[in-house]
Amino acid sequence: MATSNAAAEVDLTESHAVEVNVVAWVFTGIAIATVALKLAARQIVNRVGWDDFFIFFSLGLSIIAAAFVSHSVTLGLGKHTAAVIAEHGMERVTLTSYWQILGYPFNIGSFSFPNISIAILINNLLDPNPLRARLLIGMSILQVVIAMVSVFLIFLQCRPTRALWDHTIATADCWPQSVLYDFSYWVSAYTTVTDIVLAAVPISVFWKLQMRRSTKLAVCVMMGLTLLSAVVTVVKATYLPLFTDAEDPLYNVTPLVIWGLIEQNVVIVAACIPTLRPFFRRAFESTKGSSANDNKTSSTRGRSGSAFKLSSNPTHSGGSKRMPSVSEIPLEETGHGHGHSHEHEHDGYGYGYDVERGSSSSQRGIWQTREVIVESFQEAGETERERERRQIVPANLR
Incomplete structure (x- = not known):
């Protein structure tokens, strides 16, 4: 056997077992934490949609895949095959390969279904466009279908199927390895293209x-995180031939397993990040407390010619919010050519931008106390699309 011949040429104490386990649970833990924050954000806006369902479903698949891999590590995955044979016999190698292969369908599903969630989210954010919506959803669904076909190819490539994990079966009839390789490369290529499109469109x-460059850059980065998933998919594709490695199957396959674990969790995180804004906004507001409001009011009173920040944050009860009555706003002087007006708009999401007219250092003008009532989106009768967009994209983007 090739494994026995190579036993003397390798250090049997070498092992990637710890590395595989750390990657599996660190990245899965990050995905769990991100989805938990997403759930908290959805509770704040009191809305759960189909995009959330696909993310929760994908996370479940990711956890199962990580559990299968972790169990395989306890059996011998990551160690040299010859070392496992010497310590436990060939039966342990077969058992380890069995549990490792069982995790692949869950891995493939966990990095495929989040793309449907991302497509739904993009369609909710952008202006209605039936053709674009159908193309994005259709592309994402097709990616899932193609990925699922690869699962069937994995388990149908050998007769009997047991030959996939039991390399002692000499009479096994298997397809040429190029069949699975070529289709796997096609899956990776199509997945990469889908990730790029889902990032490029928004x-x-x-x-x-027209908006501040810093705000524009932040939103574009947030919506373009699927490009990171595309990079991971390309890297993983370089290790695809290791899936059918027969020389040292338990040791040589570990790079493919590791990058598969990274891929499935990175795409879940990328799909969740754009929806976390309500949670962080609520957390930031709670840390500021009443002292921040006092400082804000005293600062407004103490500076001549400064503008008051308007905030459109809804109250916790979902009703209208009464703005502070000390909003002193300088009115623009007219007829002299040296007036100065300064407006500061705030979208309620932590973004603000200044609009200035005129060019004079004079701050003289008529001061007026203005009371502003801002209606929350619950009372404004906005649609689900507008509510979704309000939670992620600043008002000056819409």
Whole structure:
């Protein structure tokens, strides 16, 4: 056997077992934490949609895949095959390969279904466009279908199927390895293209809008995180031939397993990040407390010619919010050519931008106390699309 011949040429104490386990649970833990934050954000806005369902489903698949891999590590995955044979016999190698292969369908599903969630989210954020919506959803669904076909190819390539994990079966009839390799490369290529499209479409729309460059860049980065998933998919594709490695199957396959674990969790995190804004906004507001409001009011009173920040944050009860009555706003002087007006708009999401007219250092003008009532989106009768967009994209983007 090739494994026995190579036993004397390798250090049997070498092992990637710890590395595989650390990657499996660190990245899965990050995905769990991100999805938990997403759930908290959805509770704040009191809305759960189909995009959330696909993310929760993908996370479940990711946890199962990590559990299968972790169990395989306890059996011998990551160690040299010859070392496992010497310590436990060939039966342990077969058992380890069995549990490792069982984890692949869950891995493939966990990095495929989040793309449907991302497509739904993009369609909710951008202006209605039936053709674009059908193309994005259709592309994402097709990616899932192609990925699922690869699962069937994995388990149908050998007769009997047991030959996939039991390399002692000499009479096994298997397809040429090029069949699975070629289709796996096709899956990786199509997945990469889908990730790029799902990043490019919202970026191309948001980048053309008139807004502060820092705000524009932040939103584009947030919506373009699927590009990171595309990079991971390309890296993983370089290790695809290791899936059918027969020389040292338990040791040589570990790079493919590791990058598969990274891929399945990175895409879940990328799909969740754009929806976390309500949670962090609520957390930031709670840390500021009443002292921040006092400082804000005293600062407004103490500076001549400064503008008051308007905030459109809804109250916890979902009703209208009464703004502070000390909003002193300088009115623009007219007829002299040296008036100065300064407006500061705030979208309620932590973004703000200044609009200035005139060019004079004079701050003289008529001061007026203005009371502003801002209605929350619950009372404004906004649609689900507008509510979704309000939670992620600043008002000056819409």
